[in-house]
Amino acid sequence: MKSDRIAIYPGSFDPLTNGHVDIIQRGSRLFDRIVVAILLNIEKSPLFTVQERVDIAREVFREYPNVEVDTFDGLLVEYARRKHASAIVRGLRAISDFEYEMQMALMNRHLNPDVETVFMMPAETYTYVSSRLVKEVVALGGSVTNLVPSLVESRLREKRLGRETLRA
Ligand code: PNS
Numbered sequence: 001m002k003s004d005r006i007a008i009y010p011g012s013f014d015p016l017t018n019g020h021v022d023i024i025q026r027g028s029r030l031f032d033r034i035v036v037a038i039l040l041n042i043e044k045s046p047l048f049t050v051q052e053r054v055d056i057a058r059e060v061f062r063e064y065p066n067v068e069v070d071t072f073d074g075l076l077v078e079y080a081r082r083k084h085a086s087a088i089v090r091g092l093r094a095i096s097d098f099e100y101e102m103q104m105a106l107m108n109r110h111l112n113p114d115v116e117t118v119f120m121m122p123a124e125t126y127t128y129v130s131s132r133l134v135k136e137v138v139a140l141g142g143s144v145t146n147l148v149p150s151l152v153e154s155r156l157r158e159k160r161l162g163r164e165t166l167r168a
Helices: 016-031 050-060 076-081 095-111 131-139 148-157
Strands: 005-011 033-039 065-072 087-091 118-119
Touching: 005 016, 005 076, 016 033, 016 087, 016 118, 016 131, 033 050, 050 065, 050 148, 076 095, 087 095, 095 118, 131 148
Parallel strands: 005 033, 005 087, 033 065, 087 118
Antiparallel strands: none
16 A cells, blocks of 8 residues: 655744745645644744744645644654654755755754655745745835735734844
8 A cells, every 4th residue: 555655844934934835835746745844942032933833834725635734843853753754845945055954954864764855946036035034124114025925924014023123
């Protein structure tokens, strides 16, 4: 019997951008199931709570039957094992992403050689989009229309970010 090909797409998603959405859509076409796994990181102080990020991702992917949204902590490869996933999906925007991504991919391979990291490139229009820049632009009064889902845009507006929210 053929078993489902399951992939994990891990990250902070603070907030979800259209670059993330693009990668999830590509992953959902490539794998039987893709699990968007939001890191529970108690050390970082995120803008959106984990529950808010889960709710946003679930709403954005409401009509995608093979996209699941979940949270995880601890080692990613252990989480992948628990989910019976054979792949970890990561987006590569530019060469600048490569060093960090390669280090993570090789460390994860060292920890669990059965899980393969698969890199995907988002559409060119999103190669400069990051959650960090999205927050900065909003805090400084700029527009992020078309860079994040409209739900994220309205949630960002509700947060009433100001310059003081930008850390040095
Ligand atoms: O959105 P991000 O911050 O680039 O995502 C980073 C993430 C969540 C993929 C990474 O921090 C992670 O996998 N954390 C889990 C801890 C872990 O497994 N570390 C060892 C392998 S590098």
